[in-house]
Amino acid sequence: MDPDLEMAGYQVHYEHVDTGLLLFNHSCGSTIALTVASVKNLYDGTASEKKAFGSKECPNFCSHSDNLKACPVDCEYAYVRDIMQIIKAWPKTESPSG
DSSP: OOOOOOOOEEOOOSSSSOOEEEEEEEETTTTTEEHHHHHHGGGSSSOOOOTTTSSSOOOOOGSSSOOOOOOSOTTTHHHHHHHHHHHHHOOOOOOOOO
């Protein structure tokens, strides 16, 4: 992963989880968005079919795009937050130019 790229957030799509956006900021000042579907292969677990958003058990992490925490709730969006943890832990390497 490019060392100048940092995960900036997650823009949830409450009807279609795979069309949510993972946001990345680059040191050049640009922001890049990838759909959840484009990185879904990083997750090897089973996604829940339960929607917990709006329930008492939901910590509302998805309501705050800059919240990058893993979610402890059984919810269909929790696997996206697991993918975010995988990406955040991904080793960064120097770019070929420097």
